[in-house]
Amino acid sequence: MSAARKEKKKNKKQPTSSNTEANSSKLWPDLPKKLIYLIERQPSLCQAIFSRGVTKSWKIKPNKCNSNSTLPWLQLAIDDHEIANNYNKQPHTFNITFKRDCIWYWYRDSRPPEKLHVLGCSHGIIVSKQVPNYFNPAPNYVLRDATDDGGWYLPLWDIKHPLIYTSSSSKPSYQNKCVVIVLTGITSPAFAFYRMWGETREWMKKDSAIVDPRCSDPNGRSNLLRFTNGIWFKEKLFALSLQGTLAVIEEDIDSDVRITTLSKKRAVPSVSSMHFRECLIESEGKVLLVFLISRNSIKIVDYVEVYQLNTTKLTWIKKESIGDVTLFLGTNCCMSVSASRVGCRRNCICFTSKINDGWWIYDMQTGTISHGWSDSAIWIEEALLE
Numbered sequence: 001m002s003a004a005r006k007e008k009k010k011n012k013k014q015p016t017s018s019n020t021e022a023n024s025s026k027l028w029p030d031l032p033k034k035l036i037y038l039i040e041r042q043p044s045l046c047q048a049i050f051s052r053g054v055t056k057s058w059k060i061k062p063n064k065c066n067s068n069s070t071l072p073w074l075q076l077a078i079d080d081h082e083i084a085n086n087y088n089k090q091p092h093t094f095n096i097t098f099k100r101d102c103i104w105y106w107y108r109d110s111r112p113p114e115k116l117h118v119l120g121c122s123h124g125i126i127v128s129k130q131v132p133n134y135f136n137p138a139p140n141y142v143l144r145d146a147t148d149d150g151g152w153y154l155p156l157w158d159i160k161h162p163l164i165y166t167s168s169s170s171k172p173s174y175q176n177k178c179v180v181i182v183l184t185g186i187t188s189p190a191f192a193f194y195r196m197w198g199e200t201r202e203w204m205k206k207d208s209a210i211v212d213p214r215c216s217d218p219n220g221r222s223n224l225l226r227f228t229n230g231i232w233f234k235e236k237l238f239a240l241s242l243q244g245t246l247a248v249i250e251e252d253i254d255s256d257v258r259i260t261t262l263s264k265k266r267a268v269p270s271v272s273s274m275h276f277r278e279c280l281i282e283s284e285g286k287v288l289l290v291f292l293i294s295r296n297s298i299k300i301v302d303y304v305e306v307y308q309l310n311t312t313k314l315t316w317i318k319k320e321s322i323g324d325v326t327l328f329l330g331t332n333c334c335m336s337v338s339a340s341r342v343g344c345r346r347n348c349i350c351f352t353s354k355i356n357d358g359w360w361i362y363d364m365q366t367g368t369i370s371h372g373w374s375d376s377a378i379w380i381e382e383a384l385l386e
Helices: 003-013 017-024 033-041 043-048 078-089
Strands: 026-028 049-051 054-058 074-076 092-094 115-122 125-130 141-145 151-153 165-168 179-183 191-195 204-206 227-233 236-241 246-251 257-262 275-283 286-294 303-310 315-318 325-329 333-338 348-352 359-363 368-371
Touching: 033 043, 043 049, 043 333, 049 165, 049 275, 054 227, 125 165, 165 227, 179 227, 204 257, 227 275, 236 275, 275 325, 275 333, 286 325, 303 348
Parallel strands: 026 092, 115 165, 325 348
Antiparallel strands: 049 115, 049 333, 054 074, 054 275, 092 115, 115 125, 125 141, 141 151, 165 179, 179 191, 191 204, 227 236, 236 246, 246 257, 275 286, 286 303, 303 315, 325 333, 348 359, 359 368
């Protein structure tokens, strides 16, 4: 075989760089197609999209845990460690093409969908790291409106620190004093914040100095608070630690952002499990915590629990029903919608699994989980948003 034919055969087997890049990207937000269609025509629905949750597993043996605790030590699951360390390397393709008065934004016909490193979302604002290109060779962290091309640049982030959660307190404007917070999942720094209106053009990093109440070894840094999840609500960040302690992070009278209160009880499922995924989401003016629980196999979610936060007492109240609400929990985001408004099944939690394709539906009325197989199983009528 000639050298030219060998080279041709070799090139035929190897994917091109463009194909490799296309295959490496994932759609964001990861939501059912019909819901994406509705968001395209009603951009205000973007306000209900939040960052994804994390997966936690139980260690076989407690690691210097409080002897009074009835539950063992928690750790991040392997897949979420990978997300924490490599999130900045995983591109996402923006999955929404907004339409207003017959004018298409994100001109899909004139340019390919934009690839972004989506790091978080709240209040319709996306925190992302742009993929370097010809016009922008240096990657920048930006705060951008999901419905607009405009954005606000953030200070450079130290890549040696992981980034598990990030979001803004509000949409940046001259009237809103927007604060962006990053949770790292480690103790130094435990979190960092940036004031969009301030004169300081750098991240203000805060180390953890508080021992997690679920453990009792004051000399072990591994027992300090490590935050893995959070949600902005009424100008406060409610952050969950790795061990399930809820902390309130807010700005004090000295304009410093710090931890002001800790919960007395642990936020964990009420049933034993191998591991679980937790999602914090705002729904109809309330903060909900959803657990997707794997009791018998790490590959299967076989139980779901929903709790509502009492923001005054910092306690969790188990919900037996969410009424005319449907929660969507994708692999990279979560969303709460009015079921009657969008025409989907009510009182349900729809979620995806990294192992199995398609959407699964947990019916809170019957307590059963069924495989949707297709988006059509989620919807019961034509959407009312047109």
